[in-house]
Amino acid sequence: MAKESPVQVPDKIQDKQSLADSPVFLEINNVTKIFGSAVAVQDFKLQVRKGEFVSFLGSSGCGKTTTLRMIAGFELPTSGTVMLDGEDITYQSPNQRNVGMVFQSYALFPNMTVGQNIGFGLQVRKISKTEIKQKVDEMLSLIHLEQHIDKYPYQLSGGQQQRVALARALAIQPRVLLLDEPLSALDAKIRVELRLEIRRIQQQTGITTVYVTHDQEEALSLADRIVVMSQGHVEQVGTPSEIYNHPTTEFVASFIGQLNLLPVENVDLKNGACTLGGQMVRFDHSEPRPVGETPRLAIRPEEFQFGQAEGHNVLKGRVENVMFLGAVVRLRINVRGALLSADLFNERAMSLPRVGDVVMVNFPAHACWLM
């Protein structure tokens, strides 16, 4: 486990404030990438501020890695431009861009020690041996692996190797740090540890970072902003809270976290009311949202509570399944044909309902919306 950082991590609110004031540093303008007849990325637009941590989130094949590779220079866009610090780098070769890259497979050079790996980029730049040594020591202290300087990659664990890869990418003081699913090959515990480590190092160095992942928890916990992608295009860009609490498309709503989509009738959009299995439900209608041909009520499972509550919507249904998950109990409730998932926080004194029981759950109107 890494030691605690000696450097003070800036307050998240202050951090956001300073980010908003930062100039745009990386610009991806209408980038499209076509492989043969397949469109991998379509009309991708994004502005990243200096020091910002942006995460590309999406399932396999959504174009997130291709976009990252176009920033790195490993793929050329079919159309569009990539601007870095005001410079058009669209057609610049990867070794001229000064962009640090961390790979899922670590990609450490097996023939070099940890120290040589970290110093490789500096050696290529023909920096003096003394300076290289200084920088390597600095980087090793940043990742807390000082004692491993002379080891070969195969002598390190996966987590240690990825930290070395991060240090190697940072040693050249890149303009942007790109991480391509860097934690995917690691086990769950190490993943969480390294996630914190990456965020600490990013905040400590203040480097502009683009992080590709298919793991929503990773994206939500790490990024200042998330770009949710699907089938080559951007679905939504926003802070983790915006993405989770205010998804603008059905894809984002169902991709991030769990979401109930329940068929409703008698929709009154003006007053924010409808019926679900004959029971009246009020929903959030403060923002105009597009509603599909068959309107459905969207609500996250964690919004439900047992019993009735003053001013809340109440639904009555039969329990079809009870799953005890430790901190959470997940119920499947049949509300006159509509199956909903409800996550209830576990309490020691709580008596769990049984399959077949008729239960009542409540939720506030502002917790649900129509799609």
Added chain:
Amino acid sequence: MKRNTFWSWFWLAVGVLYFILPLIATFLFSLRAKKGVLSFLAYEHVINDPSFWESFLFSLVVAVFTILVSLLLVVPTAYWIRLRLPQLRTMIEFVTMLPFVIPAIVLVFGIIRVYSGAPFHLTSTFIGTDSLLVAAYAVLALPYMFRAVDSGLGAIDIRSLTEAAQSLGANWFTILFRVIFPNLRVAILSGAFLTLATVIGEFTIASFLVGIHAFGPYMSLIGQNKTYEASSLTIISFGLTWAFMGLLQFITRGRAESLAGAH
């Protein structure tokens, strides 16, 4: 478990005997040059023959050049095919296997025919002929070298390593000589061993291009004229080839171990 161990040792012993017995028989035969006693007389004759050393050293030098030429030809090619043209891999693999199908005699006649007349005239000078010999051996070694290097490349993630090096500012030359070549040490070594063994004992091409200057034709000549010396020559050449291979392995030992551990 015990049964498995027994059969493992049994088959290993059978394998060892299969290789060792003919060598022992040849060795024992080579000791009978003097009637009625076992002696190293045949070995003395061979070692004291200046042609032996000349031809062996000549073939050794040709082998070293062949290895260098093969490496410079095969490594960048195999690397580029794996990196950028994977669809051509099957075709290239087929081409590299051709020396197994096309007899050496065809190859050498082709070489002599093309390079002994205008505009090349390479066979009219020693350096020209030696260069042709190296070139022919590079072709002959192609299946061994390509297979060894290609499987070595398959064992490392060359795409990620290349991209990592590129993102750190390395150009193609640096990537090839500081990242790819060193990580192929074990594969290169095995390709080099096979090339060395092939070149040292090769007869057909050498006899047409350089005659008994090369070790293969020299051995053949001795075999035709001297009975015991031929056997001793076999043992000596066997020993020298293995000694040279051992030396190569010793030189690259540390690196090879560290790379083997990486996979």
